[in-house]
Structure formats: structure tokens, C-alpha cells
Amino acid sequence: MLKATNRDPRHSKSPRRVHIQFPHPIIDRACKRDLEAAIAEPRRCAAMRSMSWPAFLKNFPQGHLVVAVAVDVGADEIGSRRLRGLRDLLHRVIGRMASSKGGFALTVSRAAGFPEILCGFEMQGDADALVALGNAEPTDRYPGFATQRVFDLDTAMEAALGAGLLSDGDIDQR
Structure with a gap:
């Protein structure tokens, strides 16, 4: 499950904190941190x-x-x-x-x-x-x-x- 929260009302479209809950215990914390960082990073479009x-x-x-x-x-x-x-x-x-x-x-x-x-x-x-x-x-x-x-x-x-x-x-x- 992916849950995004935002505590700053100025940034209602871009969450500051992303919480990920994995249903399977095999996924370790390092992978979870990397995935959270990738999701929280602002996305940029490749095209002009x-x-x-x-x-x-x-x-x-x-x-x-x-x-x-x-x-x-x-x-x-x-x-x-x-x-x-x-x-x-x-x-x-x-x-x-x-x-x-x-x-x-x-x-x-x-x-x-x-x-x-x-x-x-x-x-x-x-x-x-x-x-x-x-x-x-x-x-x-x-x-x-x-x-x-x-x-x-x-x-x-x-x-x-x-x-x-x-x-x-x-x-x-x-």
C-alpha cells in the first residue's frame, strides 16, 4: 500500500512524506528507503x-x-x-x-x-x-x-x- 501525506498546505499536489507499507516481509528497509526517496523526488518531464x-x-x-x-x-x-x-x-x-x-x-x-x-x-x-x-x-x-x-x-x-x-x-x- 502506498500512502502519501502532506503537512504543508502550499504544496497540496506534491506530498512531502511518502509512506510505503509492503505486504511481504522480505523487502528490507534499505529498499524501502530507496523507493521512498525515488517517489518523493519531484518528477521532471523529459520532453520540452x-x-x-x-x-x-x-x-x-x-x-x-x-x-x-x-x-x-x-x-x-x-x-x-x-x-x-x-x-x-x-x-x-x-x-x-x-x-x-x-x-x-x-x-x-x-x-x-x-x-x-x-x-x-x-x-x-x-x-x-x-x-x-x-x-x-x-x-x-x-x-x-x-x-x-x-x-x-x-x-x-x-x-x-x-x-x-x-x-x-x-x-x-x-
């Missing part, structure tokens, strides 16, 4: 966590930005199914890049006059992974970020990213 764009800007004002310019989508198609599909594709690709425990956020912007998908990262290594996939180039159009890079998300890049999802991350370098 997604957050809203305003939450990202609030929590990481000096984050790392990678911009995907949707070159095959017209300026009048900001809320289109095609642009949402490109954003969702990038979200799946970034979510599969479980190289870090950092956060990321995506948003669609039309501030430049053409549709762009802004990808913000907490960790520079995560941003660099997307930069490598998209062959992004440095830019200085977006003040306030620690690093800024931009790449064209055209039909060929979309196909390569989609194929990489289907083949467990192996993306054709064209």
Missing part, C-alpha cells in the same frame, strides 16, 4: 514543455527566437487552415526534440506584413536544434531576444519536416 506566447514572454524575456517565414502562405491567410497546419507541424517537430527540459512557445505573427511563425525557446541549445533543421540565418529584426534566427518554411521544408516526423527524426538535408 509548451506554453502560451504571453507566458513565454513573461517568464523568459531574454529567450531565443527562431522565426519560420511561411513563404507559400499569402498575407491574407493569417487565420487559414494551412497556416495553422504549419504551426502545428512545427509544434510537433519541436515537441519531439526532447533534448532539453526547457520551455518553448509558438505564435503566428503578421506584424512584418507577411505570415511568420515565431518559435521562442528557453534554452539556446533547443533553438539551435531547430536552426539546424531549418538552415536558419541570423537576423536583427526582433529586438529583445538573446538570439534571433530566421528561415523560410516553404513546401519543400514542410515536406522534409513532415517526413522527419514519420521517420523518427531523420530529415533529408536538401
Whole structure:
């Protein structure tokens, strides 16, 4: 039987003390202590966590930005199914890049006059992974970020990213 107790009301979701009662007397105290410590330790997700764009800007004002310019989508198609599909594709690709425990956020912007998908990262290594996939180039159009890079998300890049999802991350370098 596993019983968790918490004496601190500020941490109602994470118990401070875990009691384990084993029905069989063979399990010794050392194993019991190790198991209790493993259960009581806070769990961390291996994949990056997604957050809203305003939450990202609030929590990481000096984050790392990678911009995907949707070159095959017209300026009048900001809320289109095609642009949402490109954003969702990038979200799946970034979510599969479980190289870090950092956060990321995506948003669609039309501030430049053409549709762009802004990808913000907490960790520079995560941003660099997307930069490598998209062959992004440095830019200085977006003040306030620690690093800024931009790449064209055209039909060929979309196909390569989609194929990489289907083949467990192996993306054709064209």
C-alpha cells in the first residue's frame, strides 16, 4: 500500500512524506528507503514543455527566437487552415526534440506584413536544434531576444519536416 501525506498546505499536489507499507516481509528497509526517496523526488518531464506566447514572454524575456517565414502562405491567410497546419507541424517537430527540459512557445505573427511563425525557446541549445533543421540565418529584426534566427518554411521544408516526423527524426538535408 502506498500512502502519501502532506503537512504543508502550499504544496497540496506534491506530498512531502511518502509512506510505503509492503505486504511481504522480505523487502528490507534499505529498499524501502530507496523507493521512498525515488517517489518523493519531484518528477521532471523529459520532453520540452509548451506554453502560451504571453507566458513565454513573461517568464523568459531574454529567450531565443527562431522565426519560420511561411513563404507559400499569402498575407491574407493569417487565420487559414494551412497556416495553422504549419504551426502545428512545427509544434510537433519541436515537441519531439526532447533534448532539453526547457520551455518553448509558438505564435503566428503578421506584424512584418507577411505570415511568420515565431518559435521562442528557453534554452539556446533547443533553438539551435531547430536552426539546424531549418538552415536558419541570423537576423536583427526582433529586438529583445538573446538570439534571433530566421528561415523560410516553404513546401519543400514542410515536406522534409513532415517526413522527419514519420521517420523518427531523420530529415533529408536538401
